Amino acid sequence: MKYTSQRGTKDILPSETPVWQRIEASCRRIFGLYNYAEIRTPVFEQTELFSRSIGTDTDIVSKEMYTFEDRGGRSLTLRPEETAPVVRACLQHNLISPENITKLWYMGPMFRYERPQAGRYRQFHQAGVEAFGSTDPMLDVEVIDMAVQLFREIGLTDLEVDINSVGCKKCRPEFIKKLTKYFTDKTSDLCDDCKKRLVKNPLRVLDCKIQGCQSIIKAAPAPVDSLCRECEEHFENVVACMDEQKIKYKINNRLVRGLDYYTGTTFEVVSDKLGAQNAVCGGGRYDDLVKELGGKPVPAVGFAIGLERLVGIIGSDVQSPKSDVVDVYLIAIGEKAKNIAFDLASGIRKAGFSADMDFHGKKLKSQLKLADRIGARFVLILGEDELNKGKIVFRDMSEGKQEEIKCDAATIVEVLEKNK
């Protein structure tokens, strides 16, 4: 094969689009129920927007961005995530302020240059929300609840919500200091990766799955124990509100996210049906990002859902919806009949019935076979005999009965309405 889709990219074929459409419809519905409005931003932005917001030392920025120079010498990057572009758009169009709440949702392709594997692609799709303008813990819970409701609507069970707090600008540095101190005299017992992490991003050591490290991590200080008063109070309120709303969750004090802009609450929704990449949804608070990108300080919470992963979970346990059937299949024999059929098809469609016909000049038998295969409910047959009589055969495919009716669009539509 000469041309194939590029590494890490995938065609979503007609057999799969119904699942996608269902998910997309659910997203629209649920986000709408919470009064979030859709926003669409370009797929590329100036590179600096991402390096500034996500953090220069993160994996995303240091090695996963699709960055290129355009003909005008600008450094552009295909968006690896959507939070920064949404903030940029909000600032550019004055959509947010500290005094008002702005609730937005988005859906679309993201790009990250990584080795593809289960649940990971170079072009993948996310649907997400961002709520600006309040530090209210209840807003955190609203956002989490929205994700939970969405998954429920889609019919997913046995998902787990993990939450944690990574602290703010004030208490996080303190915690990192504490953590580094705890690990320094134990470095030799840590795995090689963790030794690197300890220097690059000490928080990530908490996330290590290696057994040897686990035993050390167990006794390590947890972020929740080092929160400042505001962060602690905020987190307690989030948890209390989750309880009140009866949203099931697990406090996971090893949950650390890889994007620098997160502050306070972080959460993930994980599924055990996904293999190594088990998070379907990730999010949290980012109270400093708007200011860092040049706006007034406006706190925010949001999440992103990985649509491929969602499809990955659903694919197995939800029956794929039946493909749409066509109402009428027109069978014409001969050029003259074909012309008339073409015209009739157009009239039938105008009345709101779907119609299709043959473009191969096949025999009656083959055309009938085709009509059967595509699931046509009715077939119209126009051959020599009918043509001479000014009639057309109207055949009900499931009954196997047929009758001759007058060959004009109005009569056909009338009969269709009657048989609906």
Add this chain to the structure above:
RNA sequence: GCGGCCAUGGUGUAGAGGCAACACAGCAGAUUGUGGAUCUGUUAUCAGGGGUUCAAUUCCCCUUGGCCGCCCCA
């Protein structure tokens, strides 16, 4: 960026150092213009390049791609 496994018709799979097999799908046909069943026929330079050999699709190497894992993330 690193590691493991893999690469045969449209699809899913066999196969063996010397004629590439089977199933499904597709198309055509089984007496004139009637679908779903059955039967018949038909569909492959065995991913690309190099090497070993009288002979490679089979063995070896490289490349590319796929799947999975690490890292990280959705």
